Amino acid sequence: MTTTATVAAAPAVRAEKAPGIKPRGWIGFLFIAPNLLGVLAFTLIPLVSVIVLAFTDWNLVSGLGGITFNGLDNFAAIARDPGFWSAVGLTLVYVGVSVPLTVILGLALGIALNRPLPGRAVLRAIFFLPYIVNVVAVGMTWLMLMNPKAGLVNQVLDVFGIQPGWFASSHWALPALIVMAVWGGVGYCSLIYLSALQDAPRQLYEAADIDGAGVWAKFRTITWPSLLPTTVFLMVTLIIGASQGFGLIALITAGGPGDATTTISYYMYQTGFQFYRFGYASAIGLVTFVGVLALTLLTWRAQRGRALND
Amino acid sequence: MTDKAAKWYWGIPLWILAIAFLAPFAWMLSTALKADVDAYKIPMQWIPDPFQWDNFKTVLVGETSVLASFGRSVFVAALRVAGELLTATMAGYAFARMTFKGRDKLFLLYLATAIIPAQLLLVPRFIYFQKLGLYDTLWALILPGMFTVLGTFLMRQFFVSQPAEFAEAARMDGANEWQIFSRIYLPLATPVLSALGILAFVWSWNDYETPLVLISSPDNYTLPLSLTNFVDEQGQIAPGLTMAASVVSIVPVLLVFVLLQRRFIAAMTHTGIK
Numbered sequence A: 001m002t003t004t005a006t007v008a009a010a011p012a013v014r015a016e017k018a019p020g021i022k023p024r025g026w027i028g029f030l031f032i033a034p035n036l037l038g039v040l041a042f043t044l045i046p047l048v049s050v051i052v053l054a055f056t057d058w059n060l061v062s063g064l065g066g067i068t069f070n071g072l073d074n075f076a077a078i079a080r081d082p083g084f085w086s087a088v089g090l091t092l093v094y095v096g097v098s099v100p101l102t103v104i105l106g107l108a109l110g111i112a113l114n115r116p117l118p119g120r121a122v123l124r125a126i127f128f129l130p131y132i133v134n135v136v137a138v139g140m141t142w143l144m145l146m147n148p149k150a151g152l153v154n155q156v157l158d159v160f161g162i163q164p165g166w167f168a169s170s171h172w173a174l175p176a177l178i179v180m181a182v183w184g185g186v187g188y189c190s191l192i193y194l195s196a197l198q199d200a201p202r203q204l205y206e207a208a209d210i211d212g213a214g215v216w217a218k219f220r221t222i223t224w225p226s227l228l229p230t231t232v233f234l235m236v237t238l239i240i241g242a243s244q245g246f247g248l249i250a251l252i253t254a255g256g257p258g259d260a261t262t263t264i265s266y267y268m269y270q271t272g273f274q275f276y277r278f279g280y281a282s283a284i285g286l287v288t289f290v291g292v293l294a295l296t297l298l299t300w301r302a303q304r305g306r307a308l309n310d
Numbered sequence B: 001m002t003d004k005a006a007k008w009y010w011g012i013p014l015w016i017l018a019i020a021f022l023a024p025f026a027w028m029l030s031t032a033l034k035a036d037v038d039a040y041k042i043p044m045q046w047i048p049d050p051f052q053w054d055n056f057k058t059v060l061v062g063e064t065s066v067l068a069s070f071g072r073s074v075f076v077a078a079l080r081v082a083g084e085l086l087t088a089t090m091a092g093y094a095f096a097r098m099t100f101k102g103r104d105k106l107f108l109l110y111l112a113t114a115i116i117p118a119q120l121l122l123v124p125r126f127i128y129f130q131k132l133g134l135y136d137t138l139w140a141l142i143l144p145g146m147f148t149v150l151g152t153f154l155m156r157q158f159f160v161s162q163p164a165e166f167a168e169a170a171r172m173d174g175a176n177e178w179q180i181f182s183r184i185y186l187p188l189a190t191p192v193l194s195a196l197g198i199l200a201f202v203w204s205w206n207d208y209e210t211p212l213v214l215i216s217s218p219d220n221y222t223l224p225l226s227l228t229n230f231v232d233e234q235g236q237i238a239p240g241l242t243m244a245a246s247v248v249s250i251v252p253v254l255l256v257f258v259l260l261q262r263r264f265i266a267a268m269t270h271t272g273i274k
Helices: A002-016 A025-053 A073-080 A082-113 A120-132 A135-145 A152-160 A173-197 A202-210 A215-244 A247-252 A264-273 A278-309 B003-032 B054-061 B067-097 B103-114 B118-132 B139-146 B149-160 B165-172 B177-188 B190-206 B209-214 B223-230 B239-259 B261-271
Strands: none
Touching: A025 A278, A025 B067, A025 B103, A025 B118, A025 B139, A025 B149, A025 B177, A073 A278, A082 A120, A082 A173, A082 A215, A082 A264, A082 B003, A120 A173, A120 B003, A120 B239, A120 B261, A135 A173, A135 A247, A135 B003, A135 B223, A135 B239, A173 A215, A173 A247, A173 B003, A202 A215, A215 A264, A215 A278, A247 A264, A247 B209, A264 A278, A264 B118, A278 B118, B003 B239, B054 B239, B067 B103, B067 B139, B067 B149, B067 B177, B067 B190, B067 B223, B067 B239, B103 B149, B118 B139, B118 B209, B139 B190, B139 B209, B149 B190, B165 B177, B190 B239, B190 B261, B209 B223, B223 B239, B239 B261
């Protein structure tokens, strides 16, 4: 509707405008209005609400009139909540293992795929494929592949004499999610690295060849520094992604067995949408958001410090 | 080692790795065409015997058909893509090429909003949509997806890189602002528009978490939710039907990927967001 208003408004402007004059302020505003109104309604107002809710004690049952402010009580409760801290620990393990693993394997794969290879375009597409498929289809498939008794994964591992219990075992459920995350993210990382490698300084490699530098020396002094910004970008996006998703966990493990896969985002989802403790869930969401932001900034700072030293 | 030998020296291990990567998809397809009793056969039987085409028949036209939810996913994706393209392009253009009061402050606000995770907003959205009567309707999925900060940001980055002289010249000739936008700058934006369109489609098509929270009745399930229809109350999965429905759910994204591969990859790699 706002769009029609914009179109209709345009001819009126034309009549009163002398050539070469800057456009009037409000026209630009009209162009932004449709998007701005939507962002206001569906992002900004919910954001303000979630911040307000974090300072209230409210569940769905008591209705909107039942909202009572309880100051910092939610945050004090979070600090004492063993469920929260267990979730933080699990999230740190999940993020701390899956993200570096994905990035390192993605880098290796990216470098490999940058060489002349038979059927290179197809290879690149194959590794990228897991990234674009919906989480339910992928999750259901892995759930059956990792069936402890008869799944294909354990049939293969039988050769080595190991039979992990995967999603049925509280020790193996988190590693199973990590395997899935790495499988899903490696191809994406390799593609990002590929496009960065294409901009790598060719003359430096030629100079290094003349100096007789080895493969490892070239990687350490040329490739790695030139890929550092890409690495940081990938770390940051993967950290944010890995610390937030709850879909796969809701689908496959529901946080279990026990609380073995109750990561922080799933804990928030459970608090909010299974126990309807909206005030507490909002507070958890807010704390998590600040925590992830801090982690992201730290990653970014660490890179900047290193870049300055070089 | 000759160049050609080197190519295969690296090529063979990579192809083996690629086939291992594809194994879950191969398993999905193979199981989709099998009777349930054969799904966990040891050793694994890659070629179904006999081919159980009935699985596809059941998930497409049978009692548990996913066609209706497929249609809902198409409807949601179409409106989201159209809305996103329209509102993000106009806003991105104005942020880049038009001057008005408070523009830069507003853009800063947009940038700040971009880092807010969608998960954080689910609780208030859940409450609002219940109050507005949008909870458990497809509009709960469509509306927030039509107005995104990220799309606006993407379009702004593109329009900023376009020369301002076009607009100045057109203004001299008496063109109005809408004409300058729609006739001069918009046609230049076709590659970015298709990239954003692809992204918006994939976001919408694969979205599981939003409908998980905002949709409750099976009559409103989108495709990812309806894939869970083939799991019984004890958590037992019907392998053949689940995998057949999964294959059906993958086909549209796969088609877009194969047909528009170069653009698809550019879109994914340039924004870095799924």
